[in-house]
Amino acid sequence: xxxxxxxxxxxxxxxxxxxxxxxxxxxxxxxxxxxxxxxxxxxxxxxxxxxxxxxxxxxxxxxxxxxxxxxxxxxxxxxxxxxxxxxxxxxxxxxxxxxxxxxxxxxxxxxxxxxxxxxxxxxxxxxxxxxxxxxxxxxxxxxxxxxxxxxxxxxxxxxxxxxxxxxxxxxxxxxxxxxxxxxxxxxxxxxxxxxxxxxxxxxxxxxxxxxxxxxxxxxxxxxxxxxxxxxxxxxxxxxxxxxxxxxxxxxxxxxxxxxxxxxxxxxxxxxxxxxxxxxxxxxxxxxxxxxxxxxxxxxxxxxxxxxxxxxxxxxxxxxxxxxxxxxxxxxxxxxxxxxxxxxxxxxxxxxxxxxxxxxxxxxxxxxxxxxxxxxxxxxxxxxxxxxxxxxxxxxxxxxxxxxxxxxxxxxxxxxxxxxxxxxxxxxxxxxxxxxxxxxxxxxxxxxxxxxxxxxxxxxxxxxxxxxxxxxxxxxxxxxxxxxxxxxxxxxxxxx
Amino acid sequence: xxxxxxxxxxxxxxxxxxxxxxxxxxxxxxxxxxxxxxxxxxxxxxxxxxxxxxxxxxxxxxxxxxxxxxxxxxxxxxxxxxxxxxxxxxxxxxxxxxxxxxxxxxxxxxxxxxxxxxxxxxxxxxxxxxxxxxxxxxxxxxxxxxxxxxxxxxxxxxxxxxxxxxxxxxxxxxxxxxxxxxxxxxxxxxxxxxxxxxxxxxxxxxxxxxxxxxxxxxxxxxxxxxxxxxxxxxxxxxxxxxxxxxxxxxxxxxxxxxxxxxxxxxxxxxxxxxxxxxxxxxxxxxxxxxxxxxxxxxxxxxxxxxxxxxxxxxxxxxxxxxxxxxxxxxxxxxxxxxxxxxxxxxxxxxxxxxxxxxxxxxxxxxxx
Ligand SMILES: Cc1cc2nc3c(=O)[nH]c(=O)nc-3n(C[C@H](O)[C@H](O)[C@H](O)COP(=O)(O)OP(=O)(O)OC[C@H]3O[C@@H](n4cnc5c(N)ncnc54)[C@H](O)[C@@H]3O)c2cc1C
Numbered sequence: 125x126x127x128x129x130x131x132x133x134x135x136x137x138x139x140x141x142x143x144x145x146x147x148x149x150x151x152x153x154x155x156x157x158x159x160x161x162x163x164x165x166x167x168x169x170x171x172x173x174x175x176x177x178x179x180x181x182x183x184x185x186x187x188x189x190x191x192x193x194x195x196x197x198x199x200x201x202x203x204x205x206x207x208x209x210x211x212x213x214x215x216x217x218x219x220x221x222x223x224x225x226x227x228x229x230x231x232x233x234x235x236x237x238x239x240x241x242x243x244x245x246x247x248x249x250x251x252x253x254x255x256x257x258x259x260x261x262x263x264x265x266x267x268x269x270x271x272x273x274x275x276x277x278x279x280x281x282x283x284x285x286x287x288x289x290x291x292x293x294x295x296x297x298x299x300x301x302x303x304x305x306x307x308x309x310x311x312x313x314x315x316x317x318x319x320x321x322x323x324x325x326x327x328x329x330x331x332x333x334x335x336x337x338x339x340x341x342x343x344x345x346x347x348x349x350x351x352x353x354x355x356x357x358x359x360x361x362x363x364x365x366x367x368x369x370x371x372x373x374x375x376x377x378x379x380x381x382x383x384x385x386x387x388x389x390x391x392x393x394x395x396x397x398x399x400x401x402x403x404x405x406x407x408x409x410x411x412x413x414x415x416x417x418x419x420x421x422x423x424x425x426x427x428x429x430x431x432x433x434x435x436x437x438x439x440x441x442x443x444x445x446x447x448x449x450x451x452x453x454x455x456x457x458x459x460x461x462x463x464x465x466x467x468x469x470x471x472x473x474x475x476x477x478x479x480x481x482x483x484x485x486x487x488x489x490x491x492x493x494x495x496x497x498x499x500x501x502x503x504x505x506x507x508x509x510x511x512x513x514x515x516x517x518x519x520x521x522x523x524x525x526x527x528x529x530x531x532x533x534x535x536x537x538x539x540x541x542x543x544x545x546x547x548x549x550x551x552x553x554x555x556x557x558x559x560x561x562x563x564x565x566x567x568x569x570x571x572x573x574x575x576x577x578x579x580x581x582x583x584x585x586x587x588x589x590x591x592x593x594x595x596x597x598x599x600x601x602x603x604x605x606x607x608x609x610x611x612x613x614x615x616x617x618x619x
Numbered sequence: 620x621x622x623x624x625x626x627x628x629x630x631x632x633x634x635x636x637x638x639x640x641x642x643x644x645x646x647x648x649x650x651x652x653x654x655x656x657x658x659x660x661x662x663x664x665x666x667x668x669x670x671x672x673x674x675x676x677x678x679x680x681x682x683x684x685x686x687x688x689x690x691x692x693x694x695x696x697x698x699x700x701x702x703x704x705x706x707x708x709x710x711x712x713x714x715x716x717x718x719x720x721x722x723x724x725x726x727x728x729x730x731x732x733x734x735x736x737x738x739x740x741x742x743x744x745x746x747x748x749x750x751x752x753x754x755x756x757x758x759x760x761x762x763x764x765x766x767x768x769x770x771x772x773x774x775x776x777x778x779x780x781x782x783x784x785x786x787x788x789x790x791x792x793x794x795x796x797x798x799x800x801x802x803x804x805x806x807x808x809x810x811x812x813x814x815x816x817x818x819x820x821x822x823x824x825x826x827x828x829x830x831x832x833x834x835x836x837x838x839x840x841x842x843x844x845x846x847x848x849x850x851x852x853x854x855x856x857x858x859x860x861x862x863x864x865x866x867x868x869x870x871x872x873x874x875x876x877x878x879x880x881x882x883x884x885x886x887x888x889x890x891x892x893x894x895x896x897x898x899x900x901x902x903x904x905x906x907x908x909x910x911x912x913x914x915x916x917x918x919x920x921x922x923x924x925x926x927x928x929x930x931x932x933x934x935x936x937x938x939x940x941x942x943x944x945x946x947x948x949x950x951x952x953x954x955x956x957x958x959x960x961x962x963x964x965x966x967x968x969x970x971x972x973x974x975x976x977x978x979x980x981x982x983x984x985x986x987x
Contacts (some may be wrong), residue, residue, distance in 0.1 A: 169805055173745040173781075177807050185881075186814040186875060201725060207815070210744045210781020211824075233819065252815060253823045257830070258689045273819050276830040295866060299818060431987035482868025 165204065168220045172213040174253070176507030177205045183262035191234050191242065191250060193295075195399040196485040196552060198239035198581070202229070211327070211335055211362040214249060218611065219358065221247045227613045230360045232270045232299030237543075238580035240355045240616040251299065254362055259284050264368045265324065270299035270361055274308075277611040278470035286368040287436075287470070289319040293481040294474035298364055298483025304354030304576035305532040307539055309473075310436040313404035314369050320351045320532050327363035331607035335362070349602050352591075354575040356615040358607035359487035361584065372404075375445020375468040377434035378451070381461035384427045387411070389455050391519070393431075397453055398521045405435045409519040423507045428460075440467060460591065475497050482514070487556060488543035489563045489579035492522075492536035497568045499540050499606055506562045512544035512555035533595035534572040541577050556582060556586050583615030637960070650761030654724055657731045657756045660763060669707075673700040677762040682706055686772030691779060694772065703766075708894045713779075714739040737770065738787070741778045743823075745788045748778040753862040765906070809879065812885025816873050820866075825890045827937060832863040838892040838935035840926040844884045847962070848874065854954040861947055894932040896987045898922045907980045914981070917964075922985040929961035934965060938979075938986030945969050945978045 169176040177187045179201060187205050188196045204224060221228045227246035232242070235250075241248060251542060255269040257277060261284040268277060275294025281287055289308035291301045301308070306319025306322075315322040325339030328350060337546075338347040361466045382390060390409055398407045402417075404430040410430045417426040433450055435443040444465075450456075468476075496519055496562060503517055520539040544555040560582040568611060575590040588596045603614070613619045651659070656675060663671040676682075681696050682703050688695030693709045725732040733756070738749040752770035756763055777785030817825070820833035825837035836844065850856035851871035857864045874880055899921040903911050916920070917930035924932030933941060947953035954966030972978055 173743070175805060175807055177812075181807060183807055183809045183812055186809040186879070187807075189875060190812040190815045193816070193873070207811075212744065212746070212781035212783045232814075251814065254820060255823065258687065271819060273831060276820075276828060279830040279832075293660060296821065419684070475865070478866050479859055483866075483872065574979075 134143055162593070164220075164224060164267040168204075168206065168217065171216045171220070172206070172208065172239065173210060174206060174208040174213045174217075177207075177476035179203055181382045188242075191231050191248060192347050193234040194237070194483065194486055196487065196549075197244050200239070200242040200244045201250040202243055202246055204247045205250065205326045207253065207297035209253055211254070211329065212359050214251065214329045214362055215333045215335055217247065217249050217328060218329050222331060222333065222609065222611045224543070227619060228360070228611055229355075229613045233273075233295070236300060236355070236580075236617060237297055237577065240580050241319075243613055243619070246613060249360055251360065251362065252297070256426075259286065260315075261286070264370075266366045266368055268298060268364050271297050273297050274301065275474045277468070278474070281368055282371055282470060285371050287314075287371040288366055288368050289314045289322055290470075291319075291454050292477060294478065295481075298366075299361065300354070300576065302364060303350060303357055303361060305352050305574065306519065307522075307574065307576075309373075310404055310406055310544050312521075312525065313402075313436065315367075316351075316525040317523050317535050318532050320530065321528055322367045322369075322382065323351060323364055325365035326350045326361045328359040328361045330359045331609065331611040339365070345602055348529065349531050349599055349606075351530035351603075352575075352595075353599055354531075354590075356531075356581070356603070356618075358612040372436035373438045374440060374443060374445065375434050375466075375470070375473055376437055376440060377432070377466040377468055377538055378447065379433075379463045379466070380431045380456060380459035382429040382431065382455075382459055384424045384429060384430055386427065386455065387500065387504060388497075389430050389458075389499050390431055392522060393450070393453055394519060394538070395454050395496050397450055399507075399524070400449055403523060404437060405433060405446050407431070407433045407521050410443070411517045412480075413514055419513050421506075427507070431459075434468065435471070443467075462595065480516075482545045484545055484547065485549070486543055486545040487552075487554065487559060487579065487581075488541055488577055489559050489561065489568055489582065490539065490574045490577040492534055492572050492574065493538045493540050493566075493569055494536045494571060495569055496538045496540070496589070499566060501540070502565050503540075503542065503562065504570065505589055506558075506565065509558065509576075510544075511558050512551065513548050514545040515542065515555075516545075526591060529592065531595050531599050533592035536571040536572070539574065541574075584615075587615050587617065652733050653729050653756070653758035653788075654726045656758045656761055656763060657724065657733070660756075664846045665827070666684040669704060673704070675761075675763055676703050677764045680762070680764050682766045683771070684768045688775055688777060691772060702859065712891065712893055713742055715742055715965065729758050731758065743776060744781040746778040746783060748785050749775050749787050750774045758772060806886075808882065808886060809885075810882035813874050813879050813883040814886050816870050817887075819932065825887050827940075829937070829939070833942075834936050834940040834941070835893075836887050837890045838895060839887075839931050840924060841884050841888045842926055843924075843929070843931040845880055846888055846929070848880045848884070849877075850956075850959055850962070853881075853958075855959040855962070856953060858952050858955070863943065864947070864952070890933075895923070895932070896985065898934045900983055901984055904980045904984060907977050907984060910977065910981065911984070913971070914966060914985070918985075933985035934987070936986055938982040941986045942978050942982035943974065945981065 165176045165178045175183055188201060191205065192198065208214050208217060218228060228249060229241045229243055229246065230249050230251060232251050252271045255271045256365065257272055257280045258267045259281065264286055266281065272295060274290030274296050278286055278290055279300060289311045291308055302320050303316035307475065308319030311317050311319055325337055327335060328338055328346065329335050336343055338350055340347060350361060385396050393411055411427050412430065413426050414428050432466045433447060435445060435446045488610055518541045522535055522537060524537060527533060542559065544559050545554050546552055559579060563579065572589040573586060578590060580587060591599065645938045660672065660675050663675065671813055678699050680699055683696040684694050686694035693706055697706050699704060722734045733754040736749055736751055739745040744899050750771040752768060755767045757765040820828060820831040821836050822828045825836040847856060848871045851867045855866040859865055874883055917925060917928045918933050919925050922933035924930055944953060948966045948969035954962030
């Protein structure tokens with residue numbers, strides 16, 4: 125039984141019942157036609173193997189919507205969408221944009237809940253077809269295309285006894301995930317708290333169309349920006365050079381489900397006990413609705429708390445030992461459901477976890493917090509007014525590693541995210557307003573936000589708080605240096 | 620086995636000198652000398668005659684193309700006639716419009732060295748490269764026991780990686796298209812757009828990604844693909860405990876409506892299809908001899924599928940996927956919904972498979 129099975133069952137049924145009208149009449153075969161001769165699109169299309177689509181094309185709206193992974197489709201329309209086949213295509217596209225005064229954004233998996241890559245002007249470059257995994261087993265490194273999904277990477281690395289701190293959901297590509305920092309698996313032990321610190325180098329196309337290697341040795345300032353610059357990065361990454369780690373022999377874990385009235389105690393254990401566990405033990409709390417309790421019932425009746433712990437270890441015995449300080453807590457006896465002694469691996473982890481990441485209509489927001497008890501108190505006060513049919517807070521212990529010097533410069537002891545999910549477009553506005561209200565209320569206890577999951581559309585003025593003041597300044601200075609003509613869009617809201 | 624291989628791909632791999640043409644037949648009884656065997660091999664390639672070719676490859680032969688196998692799909696060492704056939708299938712999938720030159724046949728005992736050049740267009744990137752090479756053959760008892768291709772695989776790799784500097788004349792073939800039809804037509808269809816949500820798991824060309832446990836979609840019939848997408852969209856497939864199927868629910872639901880399903884299916888069915896598994900040439904293992912006729916009744920004598928009976932091709936799917944689905948059918952994770960009639964039929968049939976061993980044997984027999 126999947127770990128979070130209960131909470132997504134209902135969503136699954138709802139999603140199945142809703143049918144989305146096609147954006148355009150998809151009559152016969154509109155493909156296989158070249159852009160109008162002499163048009164901008166035709167000039168670029170001539171030079172690349174990928175596909176160029178412009179506003180006004182019959183299939184434009186389908187392409188535009190296809191860029192967003194989820195089902196809520198942000199209402200913004202770039203002038204041109206370019207789905208590339210190669211790094212060479214990216215270079216051509218960037219040069220073309222520069223020559224024609226178009227501002228560029230990049231998308232890979234389109235997972236950004238804010239669809240921050242979608243702007244009303246300019247060119248959107250889709251790099252999702254840039255794939256490939258090459259592993260150097262002896263050196264414990266891998267060169268990976270941006271379009272590779274975290275789950276696939278884990279599976280491929282496992283063949284060579286290696287692992288990488290990928291996202292918790294298997295269908296997230298490494299691309300945007302890593303560039304924004306990456307709240308990945310076992311990062312406390314592997315990569316100073318954030319996955320991006322296991323990136324050794326990137327191959328990146330810069331504003332002038334050059335393809336450069338950026339690492340600690342080469343173009344070090346560009347590398348600094350790529351490690352965390354996220355949607356504010358002034359370049360298109362076409363390859364990641366990753367540091368890998370010895371694969372755990374087992375992901376030894378357990379999941380406990382509690383009634384809502386255990387929330388204070390669960391949070392206290394997160395705050396006071398979990399930080400004492402070894403670094404390779406990852407502990408997460410999620411609050412989600414029980415599927416059999418109707419929407420509208422108060423949280424105490426409807427919400428369940430899921431405490432999930434996993435040790436990335438060499439043996440079952442080691443796993444058991446490392447979980448003991450947590451499992452000895454009196455709290456554990458209060459669990460109303462439990463899965464214990466789970467001998468997992470990445471495949472199982474990703475299969476189990478799949479259900480907990482809604483693929484319907486959703487948005488979310490996230491902050492870093494040092495005091496989870498104070499933050500939970502704010503959430504708890506707001507939860508009764510939540511208008512979204514399903515809304516899930518997640519609290520994850522991050523560790524206390526000092527971050528290496530890079531654009532990725534904000535973290536705290538805990539990561540707190542809150543995801544809203546709805547079924548009917550009419551439910552969207554209220555969900556967004558509620559989320560914004562909660563996160564405004566969280567500000568006094570927050571230490572900034574996480575760029576990849578913050579509500580960039582709702583709180584664009586807070587985007588700078590995803591970075592330390594020095595890093596924010598340096599990022600802007602480097603942008604001026606590497607992209608003096610502003611070929612790339614800035615952060616959402618900036619351009 | 621792969622006798623239907625188009626000639627172009629064959630030529631691309633083992634480049635031909637136009638003068639190699641007329642060959643004397645190999646005399647029965649006395650093994651031919653090494654140069655004759657090699658020339659006959661080239662001739663067989665030129666004719667696209669995989670049967671003749673296969674007879675020239677020793678069962679224990681090694682076939683090596685020097686280049687990183689994880690980056691160049693035809694790189695690495697393959698074994699025996701089957702490995703050689705697979706090599707050419709891979710070449711044909713990835714290269715087009717080959718032009719070849721061979722400069723000499725240098726014989727030394729049982730070794731033959733053939734220096735030359737190869738010029739091909741990489742389908743994926745549109746880049747046309749020209750690389751110097753030497754083929755080295757070793758012949759024993761009239762058969763080739765080893766083949767090594769020493770080629771400027773660095774250049775080939777750059778062409779695969781989209782690096783225009785590897786292109787002929789320093790220019791990307793793609794910027795000067797048309798001539799020779801080296802490029803695929805531009806595809807801006809709604810189907811390709813919708814396929815964006817599929818490619819991370821099923822691959823850019825729909826041929827599946829083992830590391831995502833996602834099957835090859837090419838060569839499956841349109842109705843089957845549409846039916847499965849609709850099943851996922853309407854709760855008839857992709858239960859929560861269907862470990863590698865559940866995520867399809869979200870992806871199928873992300874496709875814009877029934878028209879979107881139609882569009883993406885027509886995109887998928889138009890994708891290039893790699894070779895099907897050579898089921899007809901495989902002996903039926905004893906363990907499944909009694910079951911295979913039942914499978915064949917719907918899926919065809921060689922697992923080629925029968926759309927009229929709503930039975931998909933099995934020879935297009937990889938063995939792991941087939942095994943997983945058989946388990947799903949047997950355990951209520953597929954074919955569980957009353958409205959999924961074809962699935963329910965299969966679920967009932969799957970119950971008659973005796974055990975896991977038989978499942979694996981079936982999967983290996985039908986799958987790739
Ligand atoms: C189901 C789900 C689960 C998630 N789980 C996690 C998790 O466990 N941990 C976590 O940290 N995050 C998680 N996220 C958030 C995720 O990290 C971000 O959504 C991230 O942006 C996804 O990467 P992407 O390639 O899809 O980015 P996209 O949404 O395609 O792009 C987002 C931005 O990234 C930039 N970008 C992307 N690729 C490139 C590139 N190649 N070159 C230059 N810029 C680029 C662009 O500026 C773009 O605006 C999750 C999201 C979803 C939807």
